Amino acid sequence: MTSGTDADPRTEANSAPHTATNTDTDDEMNTAMDTALFTAWIEETARTVTAQKERLTALDAAIGDADHGANLDRGLTAVTKALDAGEPATPGSLLVLVGNTLIRKVGGASGPLYGTAFREAGKALGDTPEVSVAQLHAALEAGLAGVRNLGSAAEGDKTMVDALAPAVRALEQAVRDGKDPAEAIDAAASAARTGAEATIPMQARKGRASYLGPRSVGHEDPGAASTALIISALHTVTAR
Numbered sequence: 001m002t003s004g005t006d007a008d009p010r011t012e013a014n015s016a017p018h019t020a021t022n023t024d025t026d027d028e029m030n031t032a033m034d035t036a037l038f039t040a041w042i043e044e045t046a047r048t049v050t051a052q053k054e055r056l057t058a059l060d061a062a063i064g065d066a067d068h069g070a071n072l073d074r075g076l077t078a079v080t081k082a083l084d085a086g087e088p089a090t091p092g093s094l095l096v097l098v099g100n101t102l103i104r105k106v107g108g109a110s111g112p113l114y115g116t117a118f119r120e121a122g123k124a125l126g127d128t129p130e131v132s133v134a135q136l137h138a139a140l141e142a143g144l145a146g147v148r149n150l151g152s153a154a155e156g157d158k159t160m161v162d163a164l165a166p167a168v169r170a171l172e173q174a175v176r177d178g179k180d181p182a183e184a185i186d187a188a189a190s191a192a193r194t195g196a197e198a199t200i201p202m203q204a205r206k207g208r209a210s211y212l213g214p215r216s217v218g219h220e221d222p223g224a225a226s227t228a229l230i231i232s233a234l235h236t237v238t239a240r
Helices: 024-028 035-051 053-063 068-084 091-105 110-125 133-151 161-177 181-197 208-216 222-238
Strands: none
Touching: 035 053, 035 068, 035 091, 035 222, 053 068, 053 208, 053 222, 068 091, 068 110, 068 222, 091 110, 110 133, 133 161, 133 181, 161 181, 161 222, 181 222
């Protein structure tokens, strides 16, 4: 298990998930994202995690159980096999499938937390066939709320939240600015990477890394690092 995901699941979150609905700002987002793009996102995520598996495991070895890369790679391999068996009809149903598969296939706290993030995002999207940037923001905000609810982590605790929360804020700003999907997700990916790097000087307050106290300082959180990879994979396929 990784310090970035191995958080105490007992405390409720401060905020509840939002349902992704059409808003006035949707008119500014005239390029929508469909199921094929979401499928490509998950496939790109799986390839990226496989390529970065050893790095993620090395990050986890410093402050965790040295299994984050292997566990996430195993879960995403199972996800791609599930998608090979048949692509879901909508982006929302696809993300729910991803989440459920990760919960079943990834051990420890990582599976429930990453699985919850994807599943709550998918539920927020509902049955819409195409997703605007505004709807994507609402979906990822719901995923973040799910993670906070399950793991009771806040920004600054040195967890995956330190990458996901800045990405959600960047998307919110992109909606206000009327950015297209590629620009909006580029901003989100950059924010997630910056957030992950910002965990290096932090002292962990959640998960196994918190047991190390000051010795957790000086190491990038593996959960934040993998979260940044996931958002960056979405930018890769959106920018094609």
